[in-house]
Amino acid sequence: MTAERASNRRTGRRPGHPNTRAAILSAAKGEFAARGFDRVSVREIGRAAGVDPALVHHYFGSKDDLLLAALEVPFDPRELIPALVEQGTAGLGVRIATTFLSVWDDEVRQLPLVALVRSAMSSESAADLLRSGLGQMILTPVADAIGTPDAQLRASLVGSQLMGLIMARYLVRMEPVASAPAATVAAALAPTLQRYIDGPL
Amino acid sequence: MTAERASNRRTGRRPGHPNTRAAILSAAKGEFAARGFDRVSVREIGRAAGVDPALVHHYFGSKDDLLLAALEVPFDPRELIPALVEQGTAGLGVRIATTFLSVWDDEVRQLPLVALVRSAMSSESAADLLRSGLGQMILTPVADAIGTPDAQLRASLVGSQLMGLIMARYLVRMEPVASAPAATVAAALAPTLQRYIDGPL
Numbered sequence: 064m065t066a067e068r069a070s071n072r073r074t075g076r077r078p079g080h081p082n083t084r085a086a087i088l089s090a091a092k093g094e095f096a097a098r099g100f101d102r103v104s105v106r107e108i109g110r111a112a113g114v115d116p117a118l119v120h121h122y123f124g125s126k127d128d129l130l131l132a133a134l135e136v137p138f139d140p141r142e143l144i145p146a147l148v149e150q151g152t153a154g155l156g157v158r159i160a161t162t163f164l165s166v167w168d169d170e171v172r173q174l175p176l177v178a179l180v181r182s183a184m185s186s187e188s189a190a191d192l193l194r195s196g197l198g199q200m201i202l203t204p205v206a207d208a209i210g211t212p213d214a215q216l217r218a219s220l221v222g223s224q225l226m227g228l229i230m231a232r233y234l235v236r237m238e239p240v241a242s243a244p245a246a247t248v249a250a251a252l253a254p255t256l257q258r259y260i261d262g263p264l
Numbered sequence: 265m266t267a268e269r270a271s272n273r274r275t276g277r278r279p280g281h282p283n284t285r286a287a288i289l290s291a292a293k294g295e296f297a298a299r300g301f302d303r304v305s306v307r308e309i310g311r312a313a314g315v316d317p318a319l320v321h322h323y324f325g326s327k328d329d330l331l332l333a334a335l336e337v338p339f340d341p342r343e344l345i346p347a348l349v350e351q352g353t354a355g356l357g358v359r360i361a362t363t364f365l366s367v368w369d370d371e372v373r374q375l376p377l378v379a380l381v382r383s384a385m386s387s388e389s390a391a392d393l394l395r396s397g398l399g400q401m402i403l404t405p406v407a408d409a410i411g412t413p414d415a416q417l418r419a420s421l422v423g424s425q426l427m428g429l430i431m432a433r434y435l436v437r438m439e440p441v442a443s444a445p446a447a448t449v450a451a452a453l454a455p456t457l458q459r460y461i462d463g464p465l
Contacts, residue, residue, distance in 0.1 A: 183436060184385035190436050198438055219432060219441035220452055226436070227428020231420060235384060235391050235427070237399055240420035251421055251465045255456045264452045 084122050086112045091123075092133045096188040100130060100196035130196045134179055137172040140200045148208035155208065156257030160249040163225055167233060168245050177233055180226075198222070209260055220259040224252060285323050287313045292324075293334045297389040301331060301397035331397045335380055338373040341401045349409035356409065357458030361450040364426055368434060369446050378434055381427075399423070410461055421460040425453060 090112035094103045105126050109116035123129040131139065143166075147158045167173055182189040206218035231237045232248070240248060258264075291313035295304045306327050310317035324330040332340065344367075348359045367373055383390040407419035432438045433449070441449060459465075 181385050184382050184431075194436050194438055198436075202438075216440045216444060216448075216452075219438050222438055223428040223432035223441055224425055224456070225428065226431040227424040227426065230385075230427040230431060231424035235395050235399075237395055237403075237420050237423055239417045240424055243417060247417075247465075251417075251460070254459065254464075255425070258455065259452070263455075264448075 083112075083114060083118060087114060087119055087122055087129075088132060091129050095130065095133060095192055095196070096186075099188070099191045100126075105129070127196070127200060130192065134192060134197060135175045136179065136197065137175045138166055140197065144201055144204045148204055152208055152261050154257075155205075155260050156255070157249070157253040159205075159221065159225075159256050160253040163228070164245040164249050167229065173233060176229075180229055180234065205260075213264070217259050217261075217264070220264075221256050224255050224259070228252065284313075284315060284319060288315060288320050288323055288330075289333060292330045296331065296334060296393055296397070297387075300389070300392045301327075306330070328397070328401060331393065335393060335398060336376045337380065337398065338376045339367055341398065345402055345405045349405050353409055353462050355458075356406075356461050357456070358450070358454040360406075360422065360426075360457050361454040364429070365446040365450050368430065374434060377430075381430055381435065406461075414465070418460050418462075418465070421465075422457050425456050425460070429453065 087108065091103075091108045094108050094111050103126075105119050106116045108126075108129065109119045112119070119129065123132055127141065143162065147162060148155065150158070167176060179189075179193070183193040184190070202215075202218040202222055205221060206214040209217050211217070228240075228248070231240045233241075235241075288309065292304075292309045295309050295312055304327075306320050307317045309327075309330065310320045313320070320330065324333055328342065344363065348363060349356065351359070368377060380390075380394070384394040385391070403416075403419040403423055406422060407415040410418050412418065429441075429449070432441045434442075436442075
């Protein structure tokens with residue numbers, strides 16, 4: 064129990080019975096994969112895990128928190144993205160490009176991220192989670208910051224270039240973009256992202 | 265045999281003994297996957313299939329032809345890409361974007377292409393084939409047309425945006441870019457590709 068508390072402190076996770084936590088996480092993964100993020104409620108995850116829904120909230124917080132834990136996303140987009148967009152759309156392209164490369168070039172975070180994208184490529188249910196759950200945590204604040212009638216299209220174009228960089232640099236490792244310095248790649252991408260954000264389409 | 269000949273005429277494949285052809289194709293897939301496109305010779309594929317290398321050339325032509333058959337690529341990049349670049353770099357961005365969308369939006373060709381990219385995401389050896397074999401058939405002529413010292417980087421940036429469109433529109437199907445009209449997406453992407461080709465990076 065002492066070791067578990069120490070571990071919880073390190074990871075920022077709430078303490079509690081490890082079996083209950085694992086059961087909820089397992090149920091969430093199963094329900095999300097089987098039925099999709101949007102069609103599953105916290106109440107249903109609690110039922111599938113055989114626990115009171117209040118315990119789901121106690122261990123994981125919101126449904127978004129539960130998704131991030133289930134996907135093992137190594138950063139919190141709900142903190143990262145607002146920090147980028149709160150300064151407005153001017154210069155947003157370079158801020159997104161720089162932050163994106165610093166997160167993905169970090170080897171500790173790169174491994175779970177690559178695994179996440181790989182699973183989304185091979186499984187329809189994982190693709191759904193990337194699209195409806197994580198995608199909305201990332202793209203909706205960007206679209207809100209853009210604020211035009213075509214903001215959703217613009218945000219998804221930003222997403223398309225970033226997903227392409229994931230493939231070219233981290234998954235397929237196409238040279239020279241795979242081993243070019245982060246600053247070179249960020250400088251090349253920033254005007255693309257900026258035009259998708261507020262330039263002519 | 266008559267049916268086979270008729271089939272060969274339809275598909276443009278050379279006639280011959282179907283077992284020999286299948287054995288060569290199976291050996292090629294195995295050798296490419298195990299050792300990588302660049303490290304396998306036509307002679308070695310013949311040996312693995314238990315046939316004379318001349319038969320490999322008879323059935324499939326070059327090693328590039330063999331790769332396209334092994335990957336079941338539903339178009340020939342060695343015809344498609346030169347037709348795009350022979351008019352020079354002016355307007356190349358819009359030509360690439362328009363052609364890319366017409367190939368990928370074609371449902372008959374989309375299925376094998378999606379399967380190809382999916383396998384490259386989940387398997388290191390398939391990723392190698394996409395990178396070293398097919399990648400070079402597509403990116404090298406583009407880099408040659410660009411012709412600057414940083415042409416390889418520019419070509420791989422073009423590749424990154426196109427791979428991102430594959431993910432966003434055809435694999436993960438992120439809206440609205442997934443169901444936007446092809447002309448809308450081509451118009452949005454063309455200036456990105458053109459800047460990667462000959463604009464400031």
